Amino acid sequence: MAKAKSADTPATKKQKVEEPEIVTTTSAMDKTAEDSLESVVRKKLTSLYTLQLIDTHIDKIRIIRGELPLEVQDLEDEIEGLETRVSKYKQELSELEMEISQKQNAIKESHELVKKYEAQQMNVRNNREYDSLNKEIEYQNLEIQLAEKKIKEITAAIENKKQMVETAVAELDERKNDLEVKNSELKDIVEETRKEEEQLNEKSIKQEENIDDRLLNAYKRIRENARNGLAVVPVERDACGGCFNKIPPQRQLDIRLNKKIIVCEYCGRILVDTEIVENITI
Numbered sequence: 001m002a003k004a005k006s007a008d009t010p011a012t013k014k015q016k017v018e019e020p021e022i023v024t025t026t027s028a029m030d031k032t033a034e035d036s037l038e039s040v041v042r043k044k045l046t047s048l049y050t051l052q053l054i055d056t057h058i059d060k061i062r063i064i065r066g067e068l069p070l071e072v073q074d075l076e077d078e079i080e081g082l083e084t085r086v087s088k089y090k091q092e093l094s095e096l097e098m099e100i101s102q103k104q105n106a107i108k109e110s111h112e113l114v115k116k117y118e119a120q121q122m123n124v125r126n127n128r129e130y131d132s133l134n135k136e137i138e139y140q141n142l143e144i145q146l147a148e149k150k151i152k153e154i155t156a157a158i159e160n161k162k163q164m165v166e167t168a169v170a171e172l173d174e175r176k177n178d179l180e181v182k183n184s185e186l187k188d189i190v191e192e193t194r195k196e197e198e199q200l201n202e203k204s205i206k207q208e209e210n211i212d213d214r215l216l217n218a219y220k221r222i223r224e225n226a227r228n229g230l231a232v233v234p235v236e237r238d239a240c241g242g243c244f245n246k247i248p249p250q251r252q253l254d255i256r257l258n259k260k261i262i263v264c265e266y267c268g269r270i271l272v273d274t275e276i277v278e279n280i281t282i
Contacts, residue, residue: 042258045232045272047210048219050280052232054204059229061193061200068186075179082172089165096158103147103154110140110147215261222268232270234277243267 117133117140124130208216222231226242233241235255240247245266247255255262256273263270 038258041260046276048232048270049272049276051207054200054207058197058200061197065189065193072182072186075175075182079175082168086165086168089161093161096154100151100154103151107144107147110144113140232272234272234274240264242269
């Protein structure tokens with residue numbers, strides 16, 4: 001038994017003493033790997049959020065410029081409608097004036113018939129012929145009265161229509177002036193923003209080169225589906241900066257640790273910590 005106890009040699013004792021050093025080295029390696037993973041994920045998130053800021057700036061420029069073309073298009077549509085309306089009114093005026101001319105001709109014909117019938121009355125042979133001509137004269141006089149009444153009505157309609165034409169023409173001129181102003185504004189904005197947009201587009205393309213294809217495709221897919229074009233958003237007031245739904249505390253902690261890329265469980269946007277957001281400028 002005494003021999004068995006003496007089995008612990010100095011080499012064995014030395015080995016036992018060195019074991020904690022081996023454990024310590026492994027722990028340090030794990031921490032280094034963890035720090036390296038965090039650095040890689042942080043770098044990816046930084047690149048993604050930088051790209052998002054650039055693309056958002058481009059979106060804002062296009063929105064500002066995009067509203068004006070819509071206003072211009074609306075004015076052009078309105079002008080086209082007013083021109084159609086004025087043309088219709090003028091056509092109706094022409095038809096009314098033609099109708100007056102027809103009624104005036106009808107009155108002239110009726111007057112000639114009255115004279116004709118009155119002349120014939122001088123040569124009638126009996127009362128029946130006289131009464132017959134007298135009825136024709138009365139009928140023509142009635143036609144004259146009706147035609148004159150109709151002319152008055154048409155004349156009133158013409159005056160009303162002329163006022164409508166004047167109002168429409170005035171509105172048309174006003175809209176044409178507005179269109180000229182909007183076109184000038186649009187031209188100025190396009191000239192002012194073209195250079196800035198080109199520079200931002202170059203930055204966006206260059207920034208995309210810093211992101212691997214899988215993440216970049218995911219980013220673009222989310223942007224296409226998002227109403228406001230935001231694919232990467234910060235956590236603001238314990239909520240997603242895109243859909244504003246609350247984020248659980250544990251999930252917020254995971255986002256701050258930057259150990260993996262985390263998306264919002266409600267809208268699918270990529271979430272980044274505010275520390276990353278504060279350190280990025282474009």
